[in-house]
Ligand SMILES: Nc1ncnc2c1ncn2[C@@H]1O[C@H](COP(=O)(O)OP(=O)(O)O)[C@@H](O)[C@H]1O
């Protein structure tokens with residue numbers, strides 16, 4: 403049996419390849435950022451060809467760095483930014499248009515129109531899909547593409563145009579592209595399109611009709627862990643592709659949250675809190691999503707409740723790139739530590755409207771509470787605190803929906819190295835925040851899914867053994883201070899609502 407498993411993590415800002423050993427330790431890795439394209443306010447696109455090129459590069463580089471032959475790698479798992487929609491031609495492999503990224507807001511008018519057409523309003527498709535109408539999900543992005551890209555609808559109806567999220571695009575290319583590439587996705591990614599019925603786990607005819615999407619262009623929906631085929635590209639020839647998971651579900655698996663009630667929060671571009679609800683499909687009444695957590699081979703599907711927050715780490719990048727207040731993302735911690743508190747300032751980063759638990763496409767960013775006292779140190783604090791407050795809002799919604807209180811929060815993602823943020827998170831949450839030893843849980847989850855399918859890992863206990871705590875943050879804040887901060891946040895967030903007409 404080969405010694406390692408690999409994962410390709412196609413994320414919002416970069417693509418990574420990480421190779422793990424059986425204990426979940428990193429053997430080798432490579433990462434490459436791609437361009438963020440903003441053609442108009444509220445629009446966000448990626449170039450799919452650039453991402454495919456980067457994928458090949460990072461896989462090749464990870465192999466070179468680790469001096470790995472293909473025989474060393476038992477299987478590869480794919481994980482990806484979810485919802486981001488791409489359409490390409492089956493014969494040439496050429497995309498018809500840039501990928502429309504999950505944060506993109508161009509479908510806001512469609513959201514309003516679709517909601518107005520139904521007495522259920524924004525919850526029109528919630529029963530079947532677990533999702534409210536929002537700019538976030540793929541279905542309306544695909545409708546926009548079909549309605550706006552010349553010739554695409556005809557090609558889709560004729561079977562020449564293919565749709566996918568980034569997992570499908572990468573897998574199709576890895577398995578031969580125009581020469582027999584496999585057109586498939588997994589249940590977790592499919593659950594984010596708003597085109598799949600959560601109960602049947604198949605594309606739903608009523609939804610396809612409502613969104614005007616021809617079935618011929620959709621990928622086949624498969625479990626998250628099984629051997630789908632082998633890589634044809636020369637970067638990893640012959641290696642089985644044996645796992646596909648949306649990146650937030652992959653992190654849930656990487657954190658080994660296999661029991662109902664276990665939850666994790668991933669702090670990256672946005673924040674995504676997922677709680678495993680087992681085989682039970684649990685509807686939300688508090689503004690969360692019901693989504694597929696994972697489906698392992700020959701096992702029943704597991705569902706999750708999810709609180710998605712669009713902008714957290716992206717706000718740190720904004721401070722760096724748009725205002726130039728910091729040079730590197732990591733500089734924010736020392737700048738924030740230069741002051742004692744937020745100086746009365748609150749930053750609501752509603753750049754893509756607000757996601758959970760509010761789902762308001764018309765919200766826009768607000769900085770509230772400014773006085774001449776406020777310095778860039780206070781702003782840096784307000785930026786970090788915004789991540790923690792948004793997380794508190796989804797935790798409280800989750801506790802209400804699930805009817806249990808979260809005893810502790812497992813965390814991961816690029817922002818958790820910021821100990822000021824993690825301490826503040828524990829303070830305003832009033833509960834322990836637990837950082838695992840391995841924080842690259844997204845790639846790890848995809849590697850676990852692939853490893854399980856090929857027998858590299860025997861069972862879930864093999865995976866559970868690999869999880870361990872690096873650090874736990876406990877709350878040290880008094881109740882009055884916490885309540886005051888949360889009141890300030892609540893006032894600020896209400897001021898962001900209804901901005902866009
Ligand atoms: N020390 C830090 N403090 C706060 N935010 C940080 C820090 N280091 C990185 N980040 C943020 O974390 C994000 C990157 O995390 P990552 O998990 O790689 O995100 P993604 O998978 O969404 O691309 C960026 O948005 C960056 O601004």
Ligand SMILES: O=P(O)(O)OC[C@H](O)CO
Nearest residue numbers: 413414483484504670671
């Ligand atoms: O690529 P990330 O880590 O920013 O995750 C993005 C999410 O999958 C969007 O739903």
